[in-house]
Amino acid sequence: AQSVAQPEDQVNVAEGNPLTVKCTYSVSGNPYLFWYVQYPNRGLQFLLKYITGDNLVKGSYGFEAEFNKSQTSFHLKKPSALVSDSALYFCAVRDPNYGGSQGNLIFGKGTKLSVKP
Amino acid sequence: SQTIHQWPATLVQPVGSPLSLECTVEGTSNPNLYWYRQAAGRGLQLLFYSVGIGQISSEVPQNLSASRPQDRQFILSSKKLLLSDSGFYLCASTSGGSYNEQFFGPGTRLTVL
Numbered sequence: 001a002q003s004v005a006q007p008e009d010q011v012n013v014a015e016g017n018p019l020t021v022k023c024t025y026s027v028s029g030n031p032y033l034f035w036y037v038q039y040p041n042r043g044l045q046f047l048l049k050y051i052t053g054d055n056l057v058k059g060s061y062g063f064e065a066e067f068n069k070s071q072t073s074f075h076l077k078k079p080s081a082l083v084s085d086s087a088l089y090f091c092a093v094r095d096p097n098y099g100g101s102q103g104n105l106i107f108g109k110g111t112k113l114s115v116k117p
Numbered sequence: 118s119q120t121i122h123q124w125p126a127t128l129v130q131p132v133g134s135p136l137s138l139e140c141t142v143e144g145t146s147n148p149n150l151y152w153y154r155q156a157a158g159r160g161l162q163l164l165f166y167s168v169g170i171g172q173i174s175s176e177v178p179q180n181l182s183a184s185r186p187q188d189r190q191f192i193l194s195s196k197k198l199l200l201s202d203s204g205f206y207l208c209a210s211t212s213g214g215s216y217n218e219q220f221f222g223p224g225t226r227l228t229v230l
Contacts (some may be wrong), residue, residue, distance in 0.1 A: 032215065032216055034219075036221075041205075041224070041226065042223060042224065043123075043207055043221035043222050043223045043224050044161075044207070044209075044219075044221040045221070046218045046219075046220070049216075049218055051216045088159075090161070094215055096215045096216070104151070104163060104166060105219055107160065107161045108160070109159060109160040110160055
């Protein structure tokens with residue numbers, strides 16, 4: 001079965017410091033991996049995705065993520081955090097070997113990022 | 118890219134009343150459409166998805182139903198709301214292949230009193 005885990009409910013970072021939001025996944029084949037951000041009372045915004053190729057993926061707002069197949073991880077990173085990065089972050093996985101309901105995105109429970117000035 | 122519209126933005130309804138939430142999509146054709154519910158600003162629960170007009174799959178048994186009368190229109194309904202139906206409802210769309218991301222609407226905050 002497919003699954004995705006975000007082990008931290010909350011991550012606290014000081015402004016200007018690097019940030020990491022963790023994500024691990026479980027799929028039977030090669031995964032498609034996604035990161036989304038959600039600001040309060042808003043819909044989810046797409047940040048970046050890994051489909052194939054270079055393991056380091058760059059996305060919106062200076063975020064990047066590294067696909068690590070051996071550790072089944074796709075951690076979100078940013079070299080220097082901003083207060084405006086404070087939001088809820090979701091990791092999602094899709095197994096391209098499946099169609100129907102099994103081909104849908106599976107979302108993690110979300111990690112709240114808090115960046116303090 | 119796609120644009121997802123949802124309305125209303127907020128809704129307060131009494132228990133036992135009906136519900137109709139609407140989602141429309143611009144910028145694509147023949148999308149897969151999804152309804153999610155998010156409780157307490159946390160995880161997403163997939164309620165329904167649709168791969169075409171009139172085709173609805175339900176992920177969890179519940180008090181809600183969905184319909185897709187047009188290619189880019191997705192409606193979430195209930196005949197009688199329960200307190201537990203309160204939450205933040207998100208519509209999403211994806212098209213063009215399984216490697217493509219889902220685009221989300223702004224959401225509807227439903228409070229059932």
